[in-house]
Amino acid sequence: MSEAVLLVEGLRTEFSTGDGPPAVAVQDLSFHVNRGETLCIVGESGCGKSLTALSVLRLLPRPYGRIGAGRVLLDGRNLVDLPEPEIRAIRGRAVSMIFQEPMTSLNPVLNIGRQIAETVMVHEGLPWPACMDRALEMLRLVRIPEPERRLHEYPHQLSGGMRQRVMIAMALACRPRVLLADEPTTALDVTIQAQILDLIRDLQRETGTAVVLITHDLGVVAEMADRVLVMYAGSKVEEGTAEEIFDTPSHPYTRGLMGAMPHLGGGHGTRLNEIPGVVPALTARPSGCAFAPRCSLATDKCRSEAPGLNNIGGSHLIACWEVNGGLPT
Amino acid sequence: MNTQSSILDVEDLVKHYSVGGGFFGYGRQQLKAVDRISFHIGERETLGLVGESGCGKSTVGKAVLRLVEPTAGRVALQGEEITGLDAASLLQRRKRMQVIFQDPYSSLNPRMTAGDIVQEPLINFGIGNRAEQQERVAALFARVGLRPDQRVNYPHEFSGGQRQRLGIARALALGPSLIIGDEPVSALDVSVQAQVINLMMELQQEFGLSYLFIAHDLGVVEHISHRVAVMYLGKIVEIAPREALFKAPRHPYTEALLAAVPVAHPRARRPRVVLKGDVPSPINPPPGCRFHTRCPIAVPRCRQEEPQMVIDAAGHGVACHLRVTPA
Numbered sequence: 001m002s003e004a005v006l007l008v009e010g011l012r013t014e015f016s017t018g019d020g021p022p023a024v025a026v027q028d029l030s031f032h033v034n035r036g037e038t039l040c041i042v043g044e045s046g047c048g049k050s051l052t053a054l055s056v057l058r059l060l061p062r063p064y065g066r067i068g069a070g071r072v073l074l075d076g077r078n079l080v081d082l083p084e085p086e087i088r089a090i091r092g093r094a095v096s097m098i099f100q101e102p103m104t105s106l107n108p109v110l111n112i113g114r115q116i117a118e119t120v121m122v123h124e125g126l127p128w129p130a131c132m133d134r135a136l137e138m139l140r141l142v143r144i145p146e147p148e149r150r151l152h153e154y155p156h157q158l159s160g161g162m163r164q165r166v167m168i169a170m171a172l173a174c175r176p177r178v179l180l181a182d183e184p185t186t187a188l189d190v191t192i193q194a195q196i197l198d199l200i201r202d203l204q205r206e207t208g209t210a211v212v213l214i215t216h217d218l219g220v221v222a223e224m225a226d227r228v229l230v231m232y233a234g235s236k237v238e239e240g241t242a243e244e245i246f247d248t249p250s251h252p253y254t255r256g257l258m259g260a261m262p263h264l265g266g267g268h269g270t271r272l273n274e275i276p277g278v279v280p281a282l283t284a285r286p287s288g289c290a291f292a293p294r295c296s297l298a299t300d301k302c303r304s305e306a307p308g309l310n311n312i313g314g315s316h317l318i319a320c321w322e323v324n325g326g327l328p329t
Numbered sequence: 330m331n332t333q334s335s336i337l338d339v340e341d342l343v344k345h346y347s348v349g350g351g352f353f354g355y356g357r358q359q360l361k362a363v364d365r366i367s368f369h370i371g372e373r374e375t376l377g378l379v380g381e382s383g384c385g386k387s388t389v390g391k392a393v394l395r396l397v398e399p400t401a402g403r404v405a406l407q408g409e410e411i412t413g414l415d416a417a418s419l420l421q422r423r424k425r426m427q428v429i430f431q432d433p434y435s436s437l438n439p440r441m442t443a444g445d446i447v448q449e450p451l452i453n454f455g456i457g458n459r460a461e462q463q464e465r466v467a468a469l470f471a472r473v474g475l476r477p478d479q480r481v482n483y484p485h486e487f488s489g490g491q492r493q494r495l496g497i498a499r500a501l502a503l504g505p506s507l508i509i510g511d512e513p514v515s516a517l518d519v520s521v522q523a524q525v526i527n528l529m530m531e532l533q534q535e536f537g538l539s540y541l542f543i544a545h546d547l548g549v550v551e552h553i554s555h556r557v558a559v560m561y562l563g564k565i566v567e568i569a570p571r572e573a574l575f576k577a578p579r580h581p582y583t584e585a586l587l588a589a590v591p592v593a594h595p596r597a598r599r600p601r602v603v604l605k606g607d608v609p610s611p612i613n614p615p616p617g618c619r620f621h622t623r624c625p626i627a628v629p630r631c632r633q634e635e636p637q638m639v640i641d642a643a644g645h646g647v648a649c650h651l652r653v654t655p656a
Contacts, residue, residue, distance in 0.1 A: 194589035222598070262549050
């Protein structure tokens with residue numbers, strides 16, 4: 001095992017709510033990602049997966065959001081208490097991020113060549129022509145056809161898949177150590193999704209960038225992940241290698257998600273596995289295990305006391321009182 | 330064509346939009362959103378309609394309901410043609426076909442209570458007196474899994490899944506025989522999506538409903554459909570019973586679409602042929618076969634001559650010069 005490029009320890013992200021105690025969006029979360037590795041963070045909306053990525057780059061909405069506790073170590077350096085100018089030097093250079101909807105992350109009044117070149121100029125201070133050369137090189141790298149012409153086009157002239165390629169080009173222009181990808185293919189059609197996933201995988205192989213891929217889609221996880229972290233209501237409920245998670249999904253929530261998702265070849269007419277109820281609101285987290293109100297295995301203990309993480313073999317961790325080391329049937 | 334009784338028959342449906350153009354419309358162009366498509370849906374049958382964004386699948390749903398006026402073609406509901414009906418006669422037919430949209434929030438009036446939303450169609454059609462209507466609303470709430478006390482709540486007080494249940498209750502209020510679902514579960518989280526899919530399948534059994542299920546998620550479509558039609562740039566390129574389409578697809582586009590679906594297990598990862606490029610514009614679509622610009626097996630003939638849909642005895646149809654339906 002190579003050593004971790006990004007190491008997050010005991011992260012707690014909270015939002016002030018006015019009078020009451022702060023709402024905790026991410027609770028005691030620890031994970032790491034190694035060079036050249038893809039870690040997938042999976043969960044439904046409201047589980048805190050996007051806020052985790054925003055916390056790493058300290059992009060939480062101000063003034064309400066803040067990191068309440070924990071450390072974010074990039075090559076051993078803690079990002080949590082860096083002064084603002086230093087964290088700005090890291091964003092887009094050592095750690096960059098791509099979002100679900102590229103149209104809202106691109107500047108509509110600048111051509112894409114300039115947007116990519118600006119990133120290079122800000123971070124590497126190269127002369128402008130050299131920055132534009134890098135922009136062209138990046139467009140080639142992400143396989144945009146006719147890159148010389150596209151350099152001078154504006155975001156609205158590009159298709160959704162093309163825009164996401166531009167985002168990736170911009171994110172990788174300074175050869176980051178870590179790429180945070182937040183639902184990068186969710187807004188795309190399935191054939192375009194396949195193109196983008198292949199592209200991320202190929203570029204990662206060439207550059208050795210560590211990728212943290214945030215998604216709600218277990219299919220994307222199965223395609224991309226080396227390791228998987230399952231989140232529910234702000235906490236890690238299960239973690240393991242992709243094989244461990246897909247061979248023996250163990251937390252009742254992970255198993256519920258797998259059963260709820262119709263997949264090709266899954267047959268017709270059978271009932272899908274339902275997880276009753278909905279994800280609890282940020283301000284109404286149940287005491288004890290947050291999943292207990294929706295869990296068929298829940299006991300009184302689950303409802304009163306939050307379970308810690310247990311190793312159930314290999315690198316497979318779960319947080320559950322009822323399941324230990326495999327599948328009760 | 331079909332032996333069992335047909336709920337919906339669509340023949341050569343066309344919907345073109347004029348777009349662009351300058352002063353007095355000089356230089357206007359035709360956007361061929363739906364271009365001569367035909368299909369039928371039997372009783373208690375679900376036809377899945379899949380394709381990528383911009384292929385025209387939502388327009389098909391709207392044109393069938395005459396929410397947009399078809400440019401040409403024929404739509405018949407339970408054997409009775411509804412294209413060409415005047416507004417008053419069409420209104421009566423609307424009782425028998427209802428629609429559920431992708432985003433339940435924007436399709437529910439935010440200033441009406443949930444109970445009023447479900448009762449409104451009954452009032453509009455003058456079905457029953459007030460007490461009977463209230464009773465029917467209560468029954469519908471119970472059936473779709475909403476609590477009776479939620480009748481006084483407003484749409485913003487419901488979660489996404491509950492709003493979709495509300496949309497379903499409204500669609501069921503008039504006892505339709507056909508429900509058109511336009512991406513009804515796409516905006517929902519996986520666990521909630523499963524709840525809504527299960528509900529729709531139960532309701533189909535219970536009320537003998539037919540569905541036109543429009544979606545882009547092939548896993549969901551395989552799960553819920555009896556037959557599936559695949560659209561590309563305004564055309565149906567393949568239509569077949571579910572198993573045939575997913576196990577033995579014939580059109581190269583269907584193959585590519587299935588290959589692009591993420592695997593279900595990390596060990597199933599495989600190198601795959603990924604379609605190059607994007608879907609061309611439906612304004613001036615490519616001549617000949619519309620898929621030829623991205624097709625891995627295209628030959629010169631595909632660029633000139635448009636392939637016709639040929640359907641075999643098993644009901645498996647494909648529009649491709651090279652993958653001709655065996656005689």
